[in-house]
Ligand code: ADP
């Protein structure tokens with residue numbers, strides 16, 4: 052039996068109030084187990100980013116429950132939430148969010164600076180090796196292609212050995228070959244044991260995941276296996 056990493060029970064999120072209230076999530080339930088690879092797919096405005104913010108402990112539900120690795124997120128204080136964001140979730144964004152003045156390995160090392168870990172450089176180099184960039188560790192972002200920059204960002208997400216990798220439109224800024232490379236990398240990381248949630252509006256992108264859930268107007272439903 053594998054552990055449940057994400058448990059959402061009837062989670063709703065309402066922005067604003069009164070006439071202008073928007074129900075961005077409407078009673079969403081979802082469970083993601085260790086080693087799953089789940090794509091959350093839906094058109095613009097369907098609630099994907101809202102869901103991502105809640106899953107990433109960047110925002111809280113208006114109602115319903117969220118358990119991360121069995122722990123009730125509503126019961127956590129800011130310190131504990133920050134700890135989960137920094138150590139247990141590896142974020143990958145559409146914009147790579149790399150620091151331009153720093154080399155690849157310095158960028159990857161960043162999440163480790165919050166704690167006194169020895170061997171930070173070695174860990175950063177190992178993560179870069181995992182994403183196939185062992186030969187680019189001293190390059191700065193502007194010396195790398197878009198696909199390589201996103202692989203650096205994935206190495207940065209991996210370096211803390213997170214419980215969950217949360218990727219929001221990771222191929223949104225990439226050409227088709229780089230997109231394929233990044234998706235193949237996410238798939239191989241999943242095969243190596245990482246739990247991955249991939250958020251996308253693109254059915255082709257979603258199809259690399261073993262499981263696809265579809266969002267529409269704030270509701271979520273499981274797509275039948277092909
Ligand atoms: P997606 O990422 O799928 O495009 P979002 O989660 O960004 O969808 O948005 C879902 C709905 O919630 C949309 O109708 C959007 O306009 C609304 N929304 C998102 N963020 C806010 C906010 N901060 N304040 C008010 N409405 C918001």
Ligand code: MG
Nearest residue numbers: 096099100101
């Ligand atoms: Mg969005």
